Amino acid sequence: MATDGIPVRAALAREWPVSDAPENRRGELEALTGRRQRRISRFTQIALLGAVACVDEARARPAPETGLYMVSSHGDVGDSATMLETLYRGHQPPMPFDFINVSSNMAGFYVARELGLDGPNMMLARGTDSLVAALELLGDDAAHAPFLVGAVEAASWPPEVHRRRLQVAAGTPLAEASCWLWLDPGCARPVGHLRWLRRVGSPEAALQAAAATGDGGRLLLTLGEQLAAAGAMAAIPDGWARFAPEGPGYHEAGCARVLCRFLASGEPGTLLFLERHPLDRDYLAVCVTNRSSSA
Amino acid sequence: MAVAADNPPAAVLGAATWTACGYGAAAQARSLRQGGAAPSTLSPEMAPGAAYAYHLLADAPAGLLEVLAPVVAAALDDAGLRGEARQACGVFVGSSSSTVAEAEQVFRGQLDDPAAVPLDAPGGHGRLPERLAEAVGLGGPRFYFGTACSSSANALLHAQRMIARGALDHAVVVGVERSNWLSLFGFDSLMLLSGGRGRPLDRDRDGLVLGEGVSAMVIGPDTPDAPWRLLGGASRVDTETPTNSSPESIAATIRAAMAAAAVDGDEITAIKAHGTGTPGNDLAECTGLRQCLGETLPPVTSLKGGLGHTMGACGIVEIAATMACVDAGFWPPSAGFRTPDPELGVTPVAAPVDLRHGRFLMNFFGFGGNNTACVIERHGD
Numbered sequence: 080m081a082t083d084g085i086p087v088r089a090a091l092a093r094e095w096p097v098s099d100a101p102e103n104r105r106g107e108l109e110a111l112t113g114r115r116q117r118r119i120s121r122f123t124q125i126a127l128l129g130a131v132a133c134v135d136e137a138r139a140r141p142a143p144e145t146g147l148y149m150v151s152s153h154g155d156v157g158d159s160a161t162m163l164e165t166l167y168r169g170h171q172p173p174m175p176f177d178f179i180n181v182s183s184n185m186a187g188f189y190v191a192r193e194l195g196l197d198g199p200n201m202m203l204a205r206g207t208d209s210l211v212a213a214l215e216l217l218g219d220d221a222a223h224a225p226f227l228v229g230a231v232e233a234a235s236w237p238p239e240v241h242r243r244r245l246q247v248a249a250g251t252p253l254a255e256a257s258c259w260l261w262l263d264p265g266c267a268r269p270v271g272h273l274r275w276l277r278r279v280g281s282p283e284a285a286l287q288a289a290a291a292t293g294d295g296g297r298l299l300l301t302l303g304e305q306l307a308a309a310g311a312m313a314a315i316p317d318g319w320a321r322f323a324p325e326g327p328g329y330h331e332a333g334c335a336r337v338l339c340r341f342l343a344s345g346e347p348g349t350l351l352f353l354e355r356h357p358l359d360r361d362y363l364a365v366c367v368t369n370r371s372s373s374a
Numbered sequence: 375m376a377v378a379a380d381n382p383p384a385a386v387l388g389a390a391t392w393t394a395c396g397y398g399a400a401a402q403a404r405s406l407r408q409g410g411a412a413p414s415t416l417s418p419e420m421a422p423g424a425a426y427a428y429h430l431l432a433d434a435p436a437g438l439l440e441v442l443a444p445v446v447a448a449a450l451d452d453a454g455l456r457g458e459a460r461q462a463c464g465v466f467v468g469s470s471s472s473t474v475a476e477a478e479q480v481f482r483g484q485l486d487d488p489a490a491v492p493l494d495a496p497g498g499h500g501r502l503p504e505r506l507a508e509a510v511g512l513g514g515p516r517f518y519f520g521t522a523c524s525s526s527a528n529a530l531l532h533a534q535r536m537i538a539r540g541a542l543d544h545a546v547v548v549g550v551e552r553s554n555w556l557s558l559f560g561f562d563s564l565m566l567l568s569g570g571r572g573r574p575l576d577r578d579r580d581g582l583v584l585g586e587g588v589s590a591m592v593i594g595p596d597t598p599d600a601p602w603r604l605l606g607g608a609s610r611v612d613t614e615t616p617t618n619s620s621p622e623s624i625a626a627t628i629r630a631a632m633a634a635a636a637v638d639g640d641e642i643t644a645i646k647a648h649g650t651g652t653p654g655n656d657l658a659e660c661t662g663l664r665q666c667l668g669e670t671l672p673p674v675t676s677l678k679g680g681l682g683h684t685m686g687a688c689g690i691v692e693i694a695a696t697m698a699c700v701d702a703g704f705w706p707p708s709a710g711f712r713t714p715d716p717e718l719g720v721t722p723v724a725a726p727v728d729l730r731h732g733r734f735l736m737n738f739f740g741f742g743g744n745n746t747a748c749v750i751e752r753h754g755d
Contacts, residue, residue, distance in 0.1 A: 147611070152498040154520065159474070163492035163556060167481055170420040178560030179616055182470070183499065183520025184742035191743070192613035197623075200611035200744060201528060204500030204518040212500070212517055216532055218541055246496045331498070358504065358513055360461070 084272030084368065085221045088263040089137035090342035092335065093129045096327035097234040097241075097253035101157070104128060111135075112193060118176050119189055122155035122233045126186035127193060129257025130229055134194060136343075137261060145225040146198040148217065149187045150209035152331035153244065154202075155180065157235030186231060194227070207304045208334040208354055210258070211365055214276050221262040221273070229259040230335035247329050254328030258335035260342070271342040271369035274349075278361035282353060285364035286316055289351040293368050296347030301337045303354025303363075311355075322350055334365075342369055381538035381634070383751070384593040385600035388453025390445045391589035391694040393681050394429035399698035406699055407726050410680015410709035413571060413583050418555055426562070427571065428553055429585030429682025438476050438502075442550050443509040446590040450510065453592035455544055463592070464514040464545040466533045467503045468526025470686030470740070472518075475552035506548070514542060520686070522740030523648075524609065525549070526589075527689025531607045531748060533593055544594045549687030553586050557685065564617070566652050572683070574649035574676035575656055575708055575722040577715035582650045585682015587691035602697055605733065606634035607748025618654055619739050624662030628735065631747035635733075639667045642749070643732025644705050646696050647722070648739045649676020650683055651710070659737065660720040673723045679710030689738050693750060696734060700752050705729040730754070 095102070104124040109115055111131050116124070126149065134141060159181045162173045179185060184202040191200050205212035210230040217226055233255050235241045242251055262273060274292045279285045290298055299322035302311060315321055324340040334352060341350045352365040391398065394413070395405035405411055413427035434441050450460055477493045484490035497505075503516035515536075519529040526549030533545035561567050561584065568581035596603060608630035612623035632639065645667075647659055656676075663671060677692050684691045699706040708722035731754040738746045 152500050154499055156493055156498070159556075160491060160493045162560075163474075163477065163481060166420060166555060166559060167478075167485060167492070172421075172559035172563045173556065175563045178556075178563055179741060182522050182616075182741045183472070183525075184522055184740070184744055185616060188611065188613060188616055188742040191611045197610055197613070197626075199528075199609040200521070200742060201532075201609075202520040204498060204520065205516055206498075206500045206504050209500055212515070215515055215541075216517060216536065218536065218539055220535065220539075240491050240494055243494060244496060244498075356504075358507055358516075360513055 084274035085262050086264060086266040086269035087260055087271045087273060087342050088266040088269055089133050089261040090270055090339045091129060091133035091136055092258040092339035093132060094326050095255045097238055097255060101236055120155055120158055120180040123180065123186040123189050125233050125255055125257045126190055126229065126231045129231065129259045130190045130227060131193060133259035133261055141194055141196060141227060142225055143195055144198045145196050145227055147187050147191050147196055147200045148203060148213045148226055148228045150203045150213050150230045151232060152204055152209055154183050155233065157233060160235055206356065207331055210332065210335040211363060214365065222264050225263040227259065227261050229257065230332035232256045232330040232332045245329065245331060252328035254326055254330045256330045256332040256336060258332050258339040260339060269370065271367055274366040274368055276365045279364050280361055282312060282362060285351060285353055285362055289349055289366045292366050293349030296349065299348055299350045301350065301352045303334060303352065306353060306355050338367055342367055345369060381534055381606055383596045383603040383605045384534040384537050385595065385597045386591060386602035386604065387594050387600060388449050388592040389590065389694045389697065390448035390452055391691060392431055392441065392445050393587045393691055394431060394585055395681060399701065402695040402698040403702035406677065406680050406695060406706040407704060409707065413682060426558055427568065427583045429583060430553060431586045436479060438473060438552055439505055439509055441588050442506055445588045446506060446510050446546055446548055449546060449590035449592050455592060459544060460511065461513045462543060463512050464533060464536060464542045465503045465507050465512050465516040466519065466529035466545055466547045467506060467550065468519040468529035468686050468689060469550045470522050470525055471551060471554050471557050472499050472520060473502060474556050475554040478554050521744045522742050523685050523688055524738040524740040524744040524746040525686030525689065527738040527746045527748060528609055530604065530689060531609060534604050537593065537595055544592060546590055546592050547690055548590045549690030550588045551586055551684045551687040558584060568651060571710055572651040572679045573710040574651040574678050575647065575718060575720060576711045577713040579651045579653060579656060581652050582678065582683045585684045587681065587684030587687040589687060589690040589694045591690050591694060601753050603751045605637060605749040605751050607631045607746065608634050609744065609746040612743035612745055617741055619658055619743060619745050621658050621661035621665055623745055624659055625666040627745040628662065628666045628747045631749060635749035637733055637749050641733055642672055642735045644673040644729065645671060645735045646692060646737065647674055647676045648737040649678055651678055657718060660718040664719055671720060673705050673727050674720055675706050675708040675723050677706060679708060693736055700729060703728060703730050
């Protein structure tokens with residue numbers, strides 16, 4: 080990754096609490112885009128709400144060749160489950176547009192169309208923290224070309240089934256999310272920088288590297304779900320504070336919430352996101368700095 | 375924008391494949407030389423009296439991982455990847471239906487329970503590479519690609535990119551698609567299924583026939599010892615319609631792929647078309663090919679008449695099958711082809727063509743406007 084990091088032109092985290100019944104976002108989306116979006120799924124509505132709002136934050140339009148990398152752990156799981164139920168219990172085939180809309184990359188198609196993009200449209204996933212997977216995949220490519228990277232997680236109903244799917248305790252508040260980063264090496268006034276993403280042998284090595292990266296402000300640390308669940312780093316190192324922004328509920332874009340909220344906050348400082356999957360030998364570390372400390 | 379522009383080539387170090395044509399490279403070559411596998415006929419329980427063609431894996435276990443893990447392990451063995459190198463190998467999985475086949479198996483067993491719902495299990499798309507890595511003993515970075523029928527082709531280009539910038543030494547790239555009713559009835563609802571055997575690029579083509587396929591390919595930094603190399607490729611989105619790519623966007627993708635591979639049009643030895651066999655897709659692809667490469671094309675083939683359309687797996691499945699055929703000394707005929715279609719302006723090869731090396735254009739297109747193309751090369755012996 081480039082030494083100075085990759086400028087982030089805009090960052091935004093949209094989240095909605097999950098209630099007893101799905102709320103249609105059509106009106107909200109129409110207000111945002113100024114036109115009616117026809118024949119799109121709720122999942123695509125959510126993707127569009129985040130992506131368009133993120134771009135609007137920058138008061139600029141992405142270049143057509145901007146790459147679109149969307150991640151989602153479960154994609155449009157609600158509509159997929161409904162179609163399977165209808166097929167197996169009701170012996171009814173999927174309706175054509177319903178089938179098209181559950182294609183994993185269809186939300187990206189509509190985002191690309193709304194924003195006038197013709198570069199790559201990728202849909203990725205990796206267990207939890209899929210956003211980090213996208214950033215790892217892009218690596219230094221984002222230092223040379225613009226990318227819009229988003230994490231989109233939609234719920235399905237009833238919520239208790241979705242909780243089982245997400246392996247969270249009964250009664251845990253759930254949320255939907257559409258969190259986006261606009262990485263743009265050509266941006267002169269970024270809100271912050273993606274400084275580096277690397278695999279490191281120990282948390283200490285990551286902390287040391289992150290502390291040396293920033294040039295002012297607070298040092299903030301967020302552990303990924305796997306590390307947190309393992310009880311790692313129960314004691315916060317001296318000079319560091321935990322960064323754990325409140326959200327309306329649980330979704331699998333927790334890492335995206337943290338990175339986007341920090342970058343959008345304007346708070347001077349350096350944020351280190353640290354995770355380690357049981358399959359991995361090394362720790363995966365992401366370091367971002369916001370405008371004040373990375374200018 | 376090319377995904378993999380200016381990258382050094384990646385060497386193909388090993389592969390393993392299981393399709394309706396059989397298990398292994400020799401089976402692919404043997405079958406495709408003679409026109410590929412005939413599809414099986416399925417009669418789904420929820421559509422009494424209906425019959426659908428589907429290219430199925432013969433004698434395969436039902437479980438997704440039970441098929442996937444041995445194929446990936448075989449590819450790693452073929453590449454000679456052991457110890458530390460194997461442990462650090464990245465995993466790139468491309469699929470369209472992901473774990474839907476598994477979810478259907480589970481739900482089919484729960485239908486007596488009115489409270490049961492489909493997909494009521496932990497995980498998600500991203501868990502598939504995790505489970506695979508765990509089963510095969512891989513500890514490198516893991517990625518799932520869900521870009522419809524270009525999924526595993528995109529996985530391959532991104533694996534090449536990570537190797538090119540030194541972020542990985544090796545990657546195993548996987549295309550996987552198992553039969554499932556949701557895909558079958560979904561394509562049926564779109565009226566895209568053939569009434570019989572698929573006839574890509576034929577005047578009488580009437581749709582696609584789905585296929586199962588599980589293929590894995592191990593790539594690494596370029597080496598003079600490797601007979602096969604991935605030179606480069608590109609992926610672009612066409613936002614005209616969600617299901618059909620335009621000839622212009624196809625041509626733009628092919629141009630970008632050739633630029634990324636540093637190959638001119640007249641250096642392309644043969645073309646593996648995406649060639650689904652639907653009237654519209656084949657017409658758009660052939661028009662795009664002619665716009666890009668001119669009216670006189672090198673030998674063109676579609677493998678989907680012999681393998682079926684393996685959806686998100688078709689990238690790795692069809693590259694592996696192409697490699698098997700060229701290694702066996704021929705360019706495969708376009709299975710199911712009988713009669714040229716003047717409107718296409720492209721006549722695919724109807725019989726095997728002697729061919730042992732060259733640079734091959736490989737096209738893959740998918741729903742969501744995903745257009746991907748790449749160029750692979752086999753050295754002359």
